[in-house]
Amino acid sequence: MACFGFCIFPRAAWAWNAEGHMIIAQIAYNHLDPQVKAKCDELIGVSLSPYNSNSTSNFVTAAVWADDFKSDLGTGSSHYIDLLFSLDGTPTNGVTLEDTNVVIAIRQDIAILQNPTASQASQATALRYLLHFVGDIQQPLHCSTAVWASKPGGDAGGNGFTFSNSSDWSNLHSLWDYGGGFLPNNISRPLNSSSQASLTSLAASIEADYPYSKSIGSIPDPMVWAVEGETIAQTNSYVGITLGGTPSTAYTNKAQATTRQRMAIGGQRLAKLLNTIFATNAPVVAYAALNNTNFSFSWGSVSGRTYRVQWKQQITDPTWTDLIDIPASNSLSCFSESTTATQRLYRAIVVN
Numbered sequence: 001m002a003c004f005g006f007c008i009f010p011r012a013a014w015a016w017n018a019e020g021h022m023i024i025a026q027i028a029y030n031h032l033d034p035q036v037k038a039k040c041d042e043l044i045g046v047s048l049s050p051y052n053s054n055s056t057s058n059f060v061t062a063a064v065w066a067d068d069f070k071s072d073l074g075t076g077s078s079h080y081i082d083l084l085f086s087l088d089g090t091p092t093n094g095v096t097l098e099d100t101n102v103v104i105a106i107r108q109d110i111a112i113l114q115n116p117t118a119s120q121a122s123q124a125t126a127l128r129y130l131l132h133f134v135g136d137i138q139q140p141l142h143c144s145t146a147v148w149a150s151k152p153g154g155d156a157g158g159n160g161f162t163f164s165n166s167s168d169w170s171n172l173h174s175l176w177d178y179g180g181g182f183l184p185n186n187i188s189r190p191l192n193s194s195s196q197a198s199l200t201s202l203a204a205s206i207e208a209d210y211p212y213s214k215s216i217g218s219i220p221d222p223m224v225w226a227v228e229g230e231t232i233a234q235t236n237s238y239v240g241i242t243l244g245g246t247p248s249t250a251y252t253n254k255a256q257a258t259t260r261q262r263m264a265i266g267g268q269r270l271a272k273l274l275n276t277i278f279a280t281n282a283p284v285v286a287y288a289a290l291n292n293t294n295f296s297f298s299w300g301s302v303s304g305r306t307y308r309v310q311w312k313q314q315i316t317d318p319t320w321t322d323l324i325d326i327p328a329s330n331s332l333s334c335f336s337e338s339t340t341a342t343q344r345l346y347r348a349i350v351v352n
Helices: 018-029 036-046 061-068 102-114 122-134 172-177 193-209 222-237 248-280
Strands: 004-006 084-085 144-147 285-291 294-300 306-312 321-327 332-338 345-350
Touching: 004 122, 018 122, 018 144, 018 193, 018 332, 036 122, 036 306, 061 122, 061 294, 084 222, 102 122, 102 222, 102 248, 122 248, 172 248, 193 248, 193 332, 222 248, 332 345
Parallel strands: 084 144
Antiparallel strands: 004 084, 285 294, 294 332, 306 321, 306 345
């Protein structure tokens, strides 16, 4: 029976290649609310000298920034978390996590972006890291390390699971970095019209298979994502492959299909996370008035989102009563009703 624990080993920490990270970012950018998109663009434009580059100057290419400056910034172990499992029953007990991993890094970056007192430079850095790390954690071999009798210390996320010299890839990790061949890494940076068209086309082809569904929720726990990735590694990435062999066409086709799915999930998770961080604070009331028996109020809204108006009689009442859902078509939404109540409290909340 396979078992798993937690472990991190120093290793090369490339997840998807640059192309893969940009595809995930492009999918996310396609679904950012307008206000959120403007906020992200503003933060990406902040100078982080001496860590600036023309090749990572917009939202999509900035998803590669964390890899470009990984050595300079000493953030290698923040790109992965090795959840340890055994291929042959070799014990994995007694191994613990290092102080830094991608789960911890994502939590820290979310906290910085949620902190209104954080400096703009801190938020700009956190956003660039988040663009990358949310992509990293979707790569199954950035969430896992397999052990077996001859690898009791683990294979460092597939880096130690080597293939024959005739293989197109040196090891399992590199195969998955390139999505089994789905990611040839031929999109140049900075993006020109041709490379942007290629990127847009790849993102669109993935989204055709995995359409985006708008939703609002609580901030996710990235450890749930990591455990999901480890499960995929154990049940997919290490299945149908032989140590020292050459990956079959059936295996690389499976890796390509899984890669497309993981990129769709990564882009959608990144969009929802940023929309949740930046666009779901309590709507700000712009106007409120009582004219005879008619009460009305308006609030700043995000086009395409839906807001729910609720009421209760007393501030101490434990629950709110739903009145109506109002889809926003512009930056200002309104509600009004006739009432004879001597006192009533209203609020508008985001529902999707």
